[in-house]
Amino acid sequence: MNMQKTTLFFLILSVFATFSCNRSEDESISDQQGSRIILSLSVPSQGSYPFHVVADPDSGTADIKDSHSIPDFPNSVLVTAKSGYVFLNSKDKLTKYSVDNQNKLQAEGSVANTGLLGGPISVFLDDKRLLVSTAPRQTKDSLYSYQIINTEDMTEEHRGKIRLPVTPGSVASPSSYILKDGKILVPYIHADEQNHAYGKANVAIFNASDMSYEKTISTSKTACLGYSVVSSHAIAENGDLYLISSNANYWGGNESLPSGIVRIKARQTEFDNDYFLNLTSKLKGNHSGGMIYAGGDKVIVQIFENSLIKAYRDYQQGFVISYYEVDLKTQSLKKLNIPLSKYPRRAIDRLKNGKVIIAINAENGENALYTYDGATGSVRKGLVYTHAEFMSGLIAL
């Protein structure tokens, strides 16, 4: 009897252990899938701009020799990603790619686009419908083409134009679309002919169902909301929308007003006049770039260190970018312990596992991904990328 009990005990133990192991592996696979990203890389001295899908950005190394260029479309541009698929824009078409077991991109279908230049802005309206504009984002008539693409079969569902309100002699530049409570919010730069943003920040609001114009809201607390393809907004768990200004001379070109974060509360379509997080005053005159939500009312913001900027080319090629953790509720700031970086475009994204990934091209020549964990508030160096002149963008898959 004792022998039977002992045997039964070990049998149960082994079964438990087996299931425990399986669950652990499942979690590992799930976590790995939740952290996969695509990197765009730049080796301009060789005219090479390949892509590299990285399964685990938290550790290890990757090398340019394992990256892949898109055949016939070497200058494809990252647009967005969803459900493991990547969308890239080329001269004439927007293409959907899957990622195979060797992390290579496989074309799954294309649709004629509205242009290549200007940096494509987009948002998924639902699981399959993509609102996207790929054409230049400054036009004299203030009309901007958009498409709604069915990404399941890559067909164009609708094509149209939106008009952003501008004054005569000025220009507007729409930034990434934001879907909020059935509306499409379009932060845009309203600027003079020299591309200096006027002293207010604007958001145009359209009905997401038919893209009909509803209104434009403005705030004079800061200038220039919207930072092109770089994330510059955050939607908190309660639905409040936060937008960071990009009025640094790099982008909006109006530093007479402070950079900061404004809020539009959930189910509202007006700025919350009681909220403004003045970053410039907290950061000794510096101005901001992008912003990404990190969970728990915290965001990671991109800051240009003004004291290091002697010429315009320093914004793009100098090591002048630092990152801060910002608590949207308490308005406290904490500088992240990571190196100064160059090239601010598309350098931040949030992984499906909730962590924020930051591409750092450091002055010591090391290109590395840093991971910020909102649960602990800690940041650590992960994957080191070798033999790329710099990492020029990333998107979480």
Added chain:
Amino acid sequence: MDKDLLDKYFAGQCTPEEIERVMQWLSQPVVNENLLLSKSWLGIRTHIRTAVTPPLNSWVRYIAAASIALFTIGGIIWNRISDDFEYRNNSASYEAFSANGLQFRLPPHGAAIINNTIGNRTGNLVFCGHVHIANNSENDVNMKLNLNCASTENPNQSMMLRVRKDQRYVAFQYHYKSDELVVVEEERIFDLPLPLQQRALEILDI
């Protein structure tokens, strides 16, 4: 003829009468003149023959011929590879021109100097405004680009650019705190921040 009279004649010290005597003597034919002349020329020819350098041996002749051929071919090659090019746009508008596969569109008063040497093709562009560069040659070209319209000199007004073959570039002046030089591959304009992107689009008329 009196030798002393001849000396006096050549010294210019003769009286008119003495001059008349010398002239009459000089006008008289010399006896056996032709015989004397032929003997004289035979002596001169003999002297010349003895002074001529001995003939070259065959190796020396081959080397000399080869050297002449090498100099000739080298001169032709050098003339071709050292096909340096200099262009100055003295018109009041932008002008396009090409040099050995390199194509430029230069602003007024812009200048381009292309130096071709073996295995190293370099160039120097000086301009104010913007310039288009297309390299349709078979090799990359190292070029130094210089803004010459800036009010003050700083390192941001010039830069080295490796103009890769089969690529097109646009270089332009941008004023931030001072004039700066911005260069971008035409196909990578979307890499530029918005203000520069807009400027590049205007230049390319897109």
